[in-house]
Amino acid sequence: MSNPITTIGFDADDTLWHNERFFTLTQDYFADLLSPHTDRATLMARLLEAERRNLPHYGFGIKGFTLSMIETAIEVTDGRVPTSVISELLYAGRDMLSHAVELLPHVTGTLEALRGSYKLLVITKGDLLDQERKLAQSGLRDLFDGVEIVSAKTPPTYTRIFDQHGTGVDQGIMIGNSMASDVIPMISAGGHGVYVPHGITWAVEYAPPPDHEKFHEIETLEGLVPLLTTLAKGSINAPSQP
Known part of the structure; x- marks a missing residue:
């Protein structure tokens, strides 16, 4: 037997x-924030690279995702990303951590x-x-x-x-x-x-x-x-x- x-x-x-839908919505917001600096396809590819690179350090979850967005924003703007954008990304991460x-x-x-x-x-x-x-x-x-x-x-x-x-x-x-x-x-x-x-x-x-x-x-x-x-x-x- x-x-x-x-x-x-x-x-x-x-x-x-449901969970991934909140990541998708935040990625859309991320793309809008960075649209003056790069196109969406390039930004999403760079973000995915950052997420893969950071997994051994930050693990899975929203906090690591938020840090990867900030890192990507710094990279695609050659360090010129406005502090207001960083603040918006931090707020978006906190919002994800409180969704229903x-x-x-x-x-x-x-x-x-x-x-x-x-x-x-x-x-x-x-x-x-x-x-x-x-x-x-x-x-x-x-x-x-x-x-x-x-x-x-x-x-x-x-x-x-x-x-x-x-x-x-x-x-x-x-x-x-x-x-x-x-x-x-x-x-x-x-x-x-x-x-x-x-x-x-x-x-x-x-x-x-x-x-x-x-x-x-x-x-x-x-x-x-x-x-x-x-x-x-x-x-x-x-x-x-x-």
């Missing part, structure tokens, strides 16, 4: 609630349907204070058995979390909108990965889908319960290993 699923991990941003939490469709109903049958975890990257704020404001905290806010999602990270909170990564499944962070490293660790496309994906999080039997894709979280039912039937019907 193959191992049944006992533990489910959920990404937070753009899996449980808006749940994605089917989140609450899906969690309530799974509660009691599986151990449910939040596994997310980003700024600690911001992620704690959003989880508290979401009203979902009591539906989860554990919360892990990590600096990076790697196979060893998933192995540790599912060993600690569950019955091993091979009996775990990770749900998220990032192929690069939520799906591929979880499968590499030995678990199942479920991709739920959000529509807006940060370029850093892009990766092609893996060709693997433990890779699954659903359109929304509404498809998770049927998927788990199918996987459970497969584990019951699977022949025992010699």
Whole structure:
């Protein structure tokens, strides 16, 4: 018999609630502020370069994004960016850190349907204070058995979390909108990965889908319960290993 699923991990941003839309709106504002100095395409390319360069130093989240915008503004203006623009970028970053939490469709109903049958975890990257704020404001905290806010999602990270909170990564499944962070490293660790496309994906999080039997894709979280039912039937019907 193959191992049944006992533990489910959920990404937070753009899996449980909207997040990337606020980055997109701020990037639009950033482009408007810097339009006297460079075109949008060049600015966005420079910003992405700065974000990639700064990830090892600042990690994921709004604070690192804000610092990358300021750094990019200095670079594209050869150090002549007005202080008023820097002030506006700092304000935009603070505004992002206070935006209201808006749940994605089917989140609450899906969690309530799974509660009691599986151990449910939040596994997310980003700024600690911001992620704690959003989880508290979401009203979902009591539906989860554990919360892990990590600096990076790697196979060893998933192995540790599912060993600690569950019955091993091979009996775990990770749900998220990032192929690069939520799906591929979880499968590499030995678990199942479920991709739920959000529509807006940060370029850093892009990766092609893996060709693997433990890779699954659903359109929304509404498809998770049927998927788990199918996987459970497969584990019951699977022949025992010699």
